[in-house]
Every structure is written in C-alpha cells, then in structure tokens.
Amino acid sequence: MRHLxxxxxxxxxxxxxxxxxxxxxxxxxxRPTPTSKTADLFLQVTPGQDFEIAxxxxxxxxNIPLEGLTETSQIGGVPLSQWRELAEMMKQxxxxxxxxxxxLTQSRGKDLNVExxxxxxxxxxxxxxxxxxxxxxxxxxNGSNQVLVWQTGYPLAVNFQRGYPRFxxxxxxxxxxxxxxxxxxxxxxATDPGAHLPQAAVRYLQSIPTIVLEPHENxxxxxxxxxxxxxxxxVGAEGTFYRMDNVSLRLKKLVxxxxxxxxxxxxxxxxxxIQLKGDLQDKGENKPC
Amino acid sequence: MKTxxxxxxxxxPSIPVEAESINPENLKGKSLKEIYHLPLxxxxxxxxxxxxxxxxxxxxxxxxxxxxxxQSEDNLAKVVLAxxxxxxxxxxxxxxxxxxxxxxxxxxHAGASMRGGxxxxxxxxxxxxxxxxxxxxxxxxGSAGHFVGAAYRGKTQGMSGGTILxxxxxxxxxxxxxxxxxxxxxxxxxxxxxxxxxAGTILxxxxxxxxxxxxxxxxxxxxxxxxxxxxxxxxxxxxxPVFWGILVQELRQKGFELPHADQDFSxxxxxxxxxEGGKGEIxxxxxN
Numbered sequence: 001m002r003h004l005x006x007x008x009x010x011x012x013x014x015x016x017x018x019x020x021x022x023x024x025x026x027x028x029x030x031r032p033t034p035t036s037k038t039a040d041l042f043l044q045v046t047p048g049q050d051f052e053i054a055x056x057x058x059x060x061x062x063n064i065p066l067e068g069l070t071e072t073s074q075i076g077g078v079p080l081s082q083w084r085e086l087a088e089m090m091k092q093x094x095x096x097x098x099x100x101x102x103x104l105t106q107s108r109g110k111d112l113n114v115e116x117x118x119x120x121x122x123x124x125x126x127x128x129x130x131x132x133x134x135x136x137x138x139x140x141x142n143g144s145n146q147v148l149v150w151q152t153g154y155p156l157a158v159n160f161q162r163g164y165p166r167f168x169x170x171x172x173x174x175x176x177x178x179x180x181x182x183x184x185x186x187x188x189x190a191t192d193p194g195a196h197l198p199q200a201a202v203r204y205l206q207s208i209p210t211i212v213l214e215p216h217e218n219x220x221x222x223x224x225x226x227x228x229x230x231x232x233x234x235v236g237a238e239g240t241f242y243r244m245d246n247v248s249l250r251l252k253k254l255v256x257x258x259x260x261x262x263x264x265x266x267x268x269x270x271x272x273x274i275q276l277k278g279d280l281q282d283k284g285e286n287k288p289c
Numbered sequence: 290m291k292t293x294x295x296x297x298x299x300x301x302p303s304i305p306v307e308a309e310s311i312n313p314e315n316l317k318g319k320s321l322k323e324i325y326h327l328p329l330x331x332x333x334x335x336x337x338x339x340x341x342x343x344x345x346x347x348x349x350x351x352x353x354x355x356x357x358x359x360q361s362e363d364n365l366a367k368v369v370l371a372x373x374x375x376x377x378x379x380x381x382x383x384x385x386x387x388x389x390x391x392x393x394x395x396x397x398h399a400g401a402s403m404r405g406g407x408x409x410x411x412x413x414x415x416x417x418x419x420x421x422x423x424x425x426x427x428x429x430x431g432s433a434g435h436f437v438g439a440a441y442r443g444k445t446q447g448m449s450g451g452t453i454l455x456x457x458x459x460x461x462x463x464x465x466x467x468x469x470x471x472x473x474x475x476x477x478x479x480x481x482x483x484x485x486x487x488a489g490t491i492l493x494x495x496x497x498x499x500x501x502x503x504x505x506x507x508x509x510x511x512x513x514x515x516x517x518x519x520x521x522x523x524x525x526x527x528x529x530p531v532f533w534g535i536l537v538q539e540l541r542q543k544g545f546e547l548p549h550a551d552q553d554f555s556x557x558x559x560x561x562x563x564x565e566g567g568k569g570e571i572x573x574x575x576x577n
Binding site (some may be wrong): 051052055056058059061064065066067068069107109110116119160161162163167168169170171181182183184 | 303304305307320330332333397411417435436441443480481486492499500501504520521522523524544563564
C-alpha cells in the first residue's frame, strides 16, 4: 500500500497532477489481493501461463494475427478480448510501467518470463514510453546486485574461484550449488537461508561448516556452526541502501551497538585469513572486502 | 600405430573439478609425467591430474614402444576417460581434433566451444553440453541436461556448427539461440527447445515440452511427436520435405538410429515465430 500511495498509483508529479485519478492501474494476479481491489482492471490468470500472456500481448500490440484463437479463446484463463483491451491501453498511454514480482520468476519458464516481459516493454517503446521494474521481496536486495554489477559486471551468481568473476545462474547460484553439494563451507551475510531455501539445500548447508553474520535470531542461527552478531544496517551501522527503482539512499547510524558492523567483521576476517596464509605483501593493505 | 591414452578416475571428488585441460590436443605428444602434471581446478586451488587420475598409454598396431614419450603424429591419440566423471566440468572443452571417449557420466560444459573431433559420452551429460560449439561431433549414449548447444547468458549466438546426437532425453532450452548445426534427441525433450534460435536444425524424436521454438527467427525444429505450439506459429501445409530422407540417412551413417523413423514421413509445416519475423519452421510429423 505504501508503494501505491507514495510511488506508483497515487503519487502526484509534474505530468500527473491528478494522482490516482489520472492513472490507470491494471493488476494481473492468480488471486484477488488488496492491490487488485484498487485496480481499474483486474485480470485473474491461471498460474504458470506468464510466458504465453506476455507472448500474446507482444502479438496484440503489433497487430499480428494469432493462429487458432478467437476473441473468446482463453489465454491464461482470461479471454483474448480482454488482453486486446489491455494491449490497446498499453499502446495508448503516455508513460507506462510494468511492475513484476517474484512470482514471475518462480512460475514455469522462470527467467524466460522476465525476458519476455522485457521484450514486450522494449517493443512497446515503439509506440509510447514504457518501463519494467522488478518488485523486490526484501530490503536492499538491489544493493547487492548494484555492487556486484559495478565490481564484476554481473548482478548475481558470480563465482570467483579462478581469481576472476564468472557468471552462470544455475551453475553458480546458491540453491543449485547446495543441492548438488558442490561447496564445503558457507559464509552467510544478511540473509536467512534456513527460512528461504529448499529443504534439500538447507539439509546440505547443515552438514557443512556454516558461518552466519546476523543481527537477529533466525532459522539459520539455531544450527549454524558460528554466529557472529553484527549491528543492524541503518540502525547500528551506516551505509548505502539501494531502493528497488535503483535510487541510492544514505542510511545513518541511529544508535551505538556493542557489536561491529558486517563490514568491520568481514574486514577483520579478511585480515586474519591473509595473516594465516602468510601473504605479507597484502597484509598491510586495508582494502574493503 | 595408434595411441590410446586412458585416464582412470581414482576417486570421485567431493567438490567439482574443472578439467578443460583434458582434451586430445592437449595430451598429444606429452610424456606420462607431463600428463600427470596437467593442471585441474578444484575449488579455488590449482591441482594436478595425478591427484584424480591414473594414466595409461597403450600403443597398438605397431611395434611395442617402450618409451613413454609419444611421437607427434598427424593422427591424434584417442583419449579414454573411465569412471563417474559427473563432478568433472569442461571435459573436452574447446577440442579441435582427435577422439575422446568418456566411459561414464560427465559434468557441465562437456564439449563446450568444441571446434572439431569426436566426443563420445557413454553415460549422461549435464547442462551446457556443446554450448557455443563450432564444429565436430558429440555423441551421448545417455541423456543430456539443460541448455544443449545453447548460448551462455548474455551471448546472442550459441552453437554455430557441428552435430550433437543424444540417444536419451534432453533438458530444457535445447539449442537455445543456436546459429548453425544439428542437434538430434532420441528421447524426450524439456520445455522451450530452440528458444530464440537463429538457424540450424533440432530434431526431437520423443515428447517435447511446451513453448517449442518460442521467439525463433530462422531454423528448423523437427518434432516426431505432436505438441501444442504457441499461437504465433502459422500452419502452412503438409508435405514430404526432401531433406528429411537425407537427414535420416546421415544420422544412420553416424550410428544414430531413430526409432520408428521412416524416410517417407510427411510433416505439417508451421512457420514462426511471427513475433520475430516468422522465418523459422516447425515440422510436426503426421505419419507417426
């Protein structure tokens, strides 16, 4: 709701002075939600059809005929006529934004669904201005993507084992590496794999040495081999936060905590590792981890 | 005189090993000691081939050679790997000539960026088999994982030549973004074969997953089992393509028999993907 009132549906701007009145909100979801109740058009779709929907919308905006479909044919549980109506709305708006959630990446097709949405948005820009924004689940997920991109060129699933960054989701992503049992130790920072990862991945994680940097007690801290308490970011430690629309925000430290921040802990771990490895040349350097 | 270099796996490693150094060209003309010192990567450590394999060099067809040093010949040595190599990635990566036989299963990227030669895998292959392959032939007796002959993420063109023959089934995104070449799957295939395909041929003998040929620009996907296509594929006609007989014959010559395949099959031709220009074709067998 905060998103709707402050950033998307109701916010007022130079070219949208009427706020919600001057906007059209279309919600596509598998079930009615509080957001869908406020929408101008709600399309309740059947799960797992995201790729087909985006694919058909691409055809509709370009007026490409569709083989074997009539106006009453169902695409993702919604008649084609309604998709045609949506395609017209998208083409005729002045400035459209597709905000897609995690559900899109978890249904059949996974990353291809996102690729198809991006292609749809790219093609819509032939007619009007259109954007796609990924709706993030947790705070500052975008932050880790941003930093990885400007340091390595890749946003996630980056592997440094050969001394240079390599990128391949499916090969170097967390869930896959854990389920294939390809790692022999884990350092976990600011996340709770015990709550989020599939059962097989968690079971394997429990069987290997696991170090957790975490300000709170959670489902991972119970069984991790080492838990290092750290000051919560934005409360006990300062830093930069990336909002999901890629705006960077500086967070100040509000109160003093008796424990160090993530950065300080990682710094001291790095120094100790260098010392143990006897790398005297790097020992004097204080590069941030 | 024919030289055969056999690498026997001592013990399966607990974490994956990257073994792009094992290919016929790299082993050619090397002594046993040099072969044992070839680098392999495990985790963040550089290790030696001797940590994982026992090597045996046999020479046949000529006088018995006592010296372990191989003569440089025009004919490359045949490399044989034995054992469950599913933890070994990048085997035969970038090989350009010679023959490599793997008696067991292999890990990721087997035969990736291969330019020539023959890679035979007697077991199963994992993901990215023959990714960015440019030439040569890969033959898999078992099944293959996802992204066979595909392009790595961020790349626009995958496999650009050569042949991949899989007797078993293949995973998702088979031949995704492929540019040229042939992929034949004897069994079933996962979702989206030929995604964003630019050219080339994919043949799937068994059942095919959903969204076949999504966003394909050109190229041919031959499906011997009926499947439901996306609405951006248009029915053209039913015909007997001339190339089908030639393809079946060529596959037979390569030792790849298609079950129940007949040279006189007739196919329904669908052109698509209309979203990308519609110059690709999907042929669905009608006679089967």
